[in-house]
Amino acid sequence: MVADKTTILVVEDEPAIVELVSFALREAGWNPVAVNNAGDAWDFIQRRLPHMILLDWMLPDQTGLRLLSRIRADRNFNELPVIMLTAKSMEEDKIAGLDNGADDYITKPFSPRELTARINALLRRKRPDHSQSMMRAGEVTLDPVSCNVSLKDQKIDIGHAEFKLLKFFLAHPDRVFSRSQLLDKVWGDHVVIEERTVDVHVLRLRKVLKEAEYLIKTVRSVGYMLSEK
Numbered sequence: 111m112v113a114d115k116t117t118i119l120v121v122e123d124e125p126a127i128v129e130l131v132s133f134a135l136r137e138a139g140w141n142p143v144a145v146n147n148a149g150d151a152w153d154f155i156q157r158r159l160p161h162m163i164l165l166d167w168m169l170p171d172q173t174g175l176r177l178l179s180r181i182r183a184d185r186n187f188n189e190l191p192v193i194m195l196t197a198k199s200m201e202e203d204k205i206a207g208l209d210n211g212a213d214d215y216i217t218k219p220f221s222p223r224e225l226t227a228r229i230n231a232l233l234r235r236k237r238p239d240h241s242q243s244m245m246r247a248g249e250v251t252l253d254p255v256s257c258n259v260s261l262k263d264q265k266i267d268i269g270h271a272e273f274k275l276l277k278f279f280l281a282h283p284d285r286v287f288s289r290s291q292l293l294d295k296v297w298g299d300h301v302v303i304e305e306r307t308v309d310v311h312v313l314r315l316r317k318v319l320k321e322a323e324y325l326i327k328t329v330r331s332v333g334y335m336l337s338e339k
């Protein structure tokens with residue numbers, strides 16, 4: 111089975127809220143990882159890029175707003191979806207958060223249902239590859255729910271990395287990505303994997319796609335793209 115859970119980094123110092131939020135996220139099928147200060151959050155995203163951050167406004171070491179500015183100033187993270195959590199419902203806070211690049215903002219106390227609805231809406235908006243609908247190109251289909259990939263309705267065996275790569279390409283057809291972009295966007299971890307590894311996985315992906323390998327194009331001296339043309 112291919113594990114492809116959406117990882118959500120929860121940056122919050124109040125244990126009761128961490129517990130509530132983590133429970134709600136797990137129930138919704140996501141993978142929550144919690145840290146209780148801005149420094150640990152920053153360290154975490156250097157090692158592993160989450161799909162989204164839930165960021166508390168008041169943290170022990172610095173404000174969530176300050177961390178948000180730092181995230182947005184870094185080109186590796188400026189697309190990362192961020193929802194601010196705040197105990198205050200003051201309009202100026204909301205505006206400051208959105209000005210600094212928050213994608214959305216939730217006022218405490220909130221219900222788990224409200225939280226998951228807002229996360230779902232943001233994931234849909236920011237990351238079309240996280241939608242739950244069938245993805246296809248040519249005679250290849252990928253089911254994001256069951257994680258099955260089929261060629262002419264025959265299920266094919268595919269490795270975890272090749273699955274993630276294919277899913278990313280299907281979500282962004284006809285767009286060329288460099289090896290480093292693929293590393294950032296598909297693996298979300300620029301420490302462990304080298305750019306050469308991308309070539310290896312592209313090679314393997316083409317192999318499992320058999321006659322549909324033509325979908326994955328090499329764009330000389332730039333990178334790779336998926337295209338039916």
Ligand code: CA
Nearest residue numbers: 123166168169
């Ligand atoms: Ca707090």
